[in-house]
Amino acid sequence: MASVKEKAIILFWAVCLHVDTGSGSCVDLDVTGCRTNPQLCQDPLLAEVTCPVMCNRCPTVPQTTPSASSGSLECYSCQNIKTPSTCNQTQMCSSGQSCFMETTDTVHGVLYHTGCLSNNMCTPPGYEHGIVGRSTEKRQRTSCHECCFGNLCNDHLCTSSKYDCSDVLRSGLSRGSGVYRITPWNMHKEVEVYCDMDTEGGGWTVFQRRLDGSVNFNRNFSDYEQGFGSLDGEFWLGLSLLHSMTSRANMTLRLDMSFSNGTTGFDEYSGFYISPPEGYNVNVDKRINSAGMSDTSLFSDHSTPWDTNHRPFATYDRDVNDCSRISGGGWWFNRCSNSNLNAPYNTNALFYNTMYPGNPKTTKMMLRLSY
Template identity: 45%
Template structure:
């Protein structure tokens, strides 16, 4: 007797609790065509997995999945693989770019013609727009069983209100074996599981408005929006949807429009070195740049950075024009953007570098700018500051044929240097070559072609790191 009492207590305390209703099908050609549902536990969510079958066709598996391990995954190397999770009833009817339900349809209803206990009907039907859900209960040998289907709206008496469409109450002779308890209609998805869910209607109410979002444009007039949800409570079993709009927007203005990192500093927007969004003065296009805020007062816009060789710099002219790499690693900002920023006014160029033994140095030049496309010539006036540099091989030196000042930008596929050969192809990396060069901060990493003569003239001359950046001179 004690064993049975213990078993009963254990069963009650460990009983399975239920959560979402999700579509459940295997190897179906589209999630929205699945016509079977299952009741998940309260620790599961709805799931879709896309695969390729043995015939090379996309197929989908739908069902429940543990919420703590269910993740949205789309393989970049294998486009057929896709997994998506969601947490609303029937939400796995669309995923992985599959087609959605049509915009105009009737409700999705349980469809079981054979009497089943509540919760045991797993077939569904897509009703036509002129049909609604119906459910009828019958008592057989003391058990209440249900039949369900789609039914024409006009067969039910219209109820006053847009939610619960109507109901028919009919009773047959109450034998001990068979009599009807209810015959009810309702109009929202899965409302005809049993008579109780069909009869209980909850009208939706709005939550409070959520906070206004950020302004879409920090440069002049923009738009910000806020929203609320019809979940306080949500409409259920034919309940009325919340009246009014779910979203609203308004114009906003934040007169803070940084054209480069010096403006970020000037406008008080700095939060330390890192990635910031700017709008170059002669464009209406927002771009992300890396701002160096710790060097000599900050406000530097970094346009080249190398420190571990993870990004190849032997690139085409198109790559150098558009930019490449990652702002949180090695990168080149792009000649187009570099011209746009430097055309604003008098810019200072700063070059920081280090050697493998830890020795550091820097160079600064006034009057830095890059000419318009498609030559993108390099231009500086004179050196204004330096550390660890020699007084020879200056960027502004006009006495040698290796000087890069006023030289156009060359790459292996666009040879505009003054040498009979192709400097970029021979030495590697796009640069402002003359009769090749004595400075080449875009040369191959871990080689003698990655160097800066004013910093180190004796071999091995390869640099460890380099950073090129600019700042508006006020």
């Protein structure tokens, strides 16, 4: 019967992968036990040769205690199952590990693997903190590999789509506010969006942001349809994407703004929906939450000639009543409306009558799946 040392050597040579824990590359061998069994780290040879990354034995990885301790994560742990919901086994992760799920495409269909994995294999380059959705570990025939940080959070990874930022949050994949990749439910391709994970519980998909006037918002209709700007600064996400995301389910619209005197305010509206490309009309039901705003000129009003609700989107090259050419920027105009948060920065044309008088210094428009 082979000794532990012999087993490690056999595993080492079987995959023909060089591991140098001194000064060169330091990676785990592609062995299932290496990824899912923290007890392997208790053996010095296996920890140094077979599973150095998982056991944090690489020179650049801080040493951690391999045994589970109070406060460590509990994760679902099953191998080669066809349905994740059938997994009823769990394991306690070691320090420095998070939960993961992996799918492997086989001739017999998709198989799911769950368990614990080193955080080092779940954090991509450029991110110093937190766990993100897609692991940096690459394996042949692996179609999905995702991590999360929360007790028993890996029961739905690789099985639930991330249609917007609320799905990212509910999937346990949030690393705080920032840029994420999602797949809108009817677009079948990944896109990058900015997720606000701090405001009122998080899960907001930001589709408009003004900060300093660094981006020109006086654009043509095509630009507003496709989106422009930088997700790290000022931007407009795009009418096409807005229509796709709001047509999925009942959405909440939130408008945040601040003024140079330090005043801030926000409005939230239920039933947010952008109609099809014929007009990209904006639609909301009623205001459901507010702070620092008045009770007049609401976004949901539709009884006066200046109300925005149900109006089509207009730009200078696709104008409704010359309002875009007069005020600048693209907006849902109706006799030049009670608001225009896309007007030229630092002008009187940039306003929101529900928080009048004054011109906003910063604005942010967001959507979130209604709960």
